[in-house]
Amino acid sequence: MMKAAVWVGNFKIEVQDKPKPIITNKHDALLRVTSTAICGSDLHLFGGYMPGMEKGDIMGHEFMGVVEEVGPDVKSIKIGDRVVACFDIACGHCGQCSNKLFSECDVTNSSDPQEDMYGHRTAGLFGFSHMTGGYAGGQADYARVPFADVNLIKVPSTLTDQQVLFLSDILCTAWHANELGEVKKGDVVAVWGAGPVGLLVVQCAQFRGAKRVILIDNAKYRLEFASQKLPGVELLDFGEHDTVKRLKEMVPNGPDVCIEAVGFHYAKSLMSKVEMAVGLQTDPADIINELIVSCRKGGIVSIVGVYAATANHFMIGPLMEKGLTLRAGQTPCQKYWDELLGYIESGKLDPTFIISHEPPLSDASHSYKMFNEKLDGCLKVVMHPTPA
Template identity: 45%
Template sequence: MKAITFQGIKNVEVRNVEDPKIMKNDDIIVKITSTTICGSDLHLIRGSIPKMPTGFIIGHEAMGVVEETGKEVNKFKKGDRVIVPFPVACGYCWYCEHGLWSQCDNSNDHGEVGGILGYSELMGGYDGGQAEYLRVPYANVGPRKVPEDLTDEQVLFLTDILPTSYWGVENGGVKKGDTVVVLGCGPVGLLTQKWANYMGADRIIAVDNIDYRLEHAKKFNNVEVLNFEDYDNTGEYIKEITHGGADVVIDCVGMDGEMSIIEKIESKLKIQGGSKSAIEIASQAVRKGGTVSVVGVYGARYNNFPFGDFFSRNITLKMGQCPAHSYLDRILDLIKKKEFDATDIITHKMSLSDGKKAYELFDQKLDHCIKVVLKP
């Protein structure tokens, strides 16, 4: 089969690789009909995530049709159309039973956190979904059937960015009348803005430095927009225009934020996990007693983290890897009822064979790229 594979820093290639096989009795094999590139995949190709072997198949946002089932699979049959959530979860450990699906104790032999599809040996070593076929473990637990009358594009993002963005807003406790700041206008940030509107936020301020993404946020999400490059201190400016700060700040950027020269040096030396510019803005933009919800990925440890700023102002910090399984059914129901639509973020549809070009467009933000859907 064809698959997008990691071939080194800033280098992905579409290669012919071996087809996946049933390895355990509760596996299924899915023939992929749509997949996509996530911002988190860029961490892999930039070298921010360790234990990426050459030839590793990338991708954790994929859907398709069940091709084969293991002997113990009772939830699906060949021909069923499914979406596959990105966390790999067993369904029976303490964490799964308590809704912390992304922290599954049995899905990752290589680390303390739960497994993730297509996300390095560190996250379980599972082959990813940017391919023609995907092996899905614990199939009775994760995947969901989707109705035939919904397009792939309507439901594909249930695999990650729809539940992640919903969870970020819910984790922040956004409620009717709140002022919310969303840091980042990439796919997760744009969907977070939609969910904040859905939850009844009165004022939403979207922050980024890419003009076309800010324009998209303003056009589709009914938000105010700020380009952080226009201000000497964006956090303090937000505090000023909100008369004391936002009720909730949601960081959808993580370590991909703009890095200072010192941070670049420290990151190269592996003594810093990437940029902390977004969390620094959050520490200034949130009101006293407010909440900062972090869904952007952070790695390793950070020097000069603004812990004191949060402590002194009674800020609640909430963060982590989204337990996607908990949100699939409720969001799918909203999509069925036409109460929520995420398809406006799709700017490019391409063949899986053009995966290398798709990564370049997405990584370098060319041709006003926001989200690419790949078709095998």
């Protein structure tokens, strides 16, 4: 048996005894988890906003650890290796994986409801509901990783867990947001959301040479933190200013790139809140519309915040008439792993600044509440299972 953080209902996480996973496929690896984080995407599941959750599901898609066992066909990973797992589960050999679209793998997600809803299935995702395969997550003492050669990266002993853990998702996602936006030297970039992903998006944009980066949120402690940790970032508090009007004052022609790092359960307008409450839509278009209206003509809108299904009142008119490019998608972590690990090793990128709390896994219930309700200056929670 092992301890694991499990979903038992909306806004309810419990640490329970669960069976220790076993290798069930010759390409599997079994990890003893050393560090595991709570992601903003986990809050979509925590609150019941994402369909497909079942009572007892093990949470978590950001985790790393030490390899305890490998299947007979695992080639590049061996027992004792210290590794990071990616949140997206790829087979490594289908057409999508061959094109480095690992998060769109054709093999690892068997969800018929998702195919019916989306037209195709995404890859399987760890700890992310049965819409994405129902895989047990990594907020546990142990985790099984399918296709270990594809979905694990070995990390050097010279780097701490804190330095490399976010290769599992959010550092790669921040880089992916910049890649989708084609952020380059001299660009003006606006970023919606000062959570962990948004903060890392700013760091990556600055590293890539953006001339100006504007960060938008209404949580004052997050904006103050950004001003301290990310020199040169410009702040826009939408609790004090209308976002679109203030951006127009700051950048009259509009930002070159607008990046959404918020996600679908943060509705701003009363209309969106009502329509979501009565089931007329699953996702608000409020924030995406702000990106579309604010972006310069011919600019790029990049969406890495998670969205589930349908959004009413989406402003397709200005998207088309302004000649904008809209890009979105779950991050193919494996595509960026080696490059980003190199930047971490050289000190060019340091994602550790976002970590605010490091409790034991046994405190998962409180940690979710703290992160969801933005208590105690919480920015990013990294939990540590009790060593075996």
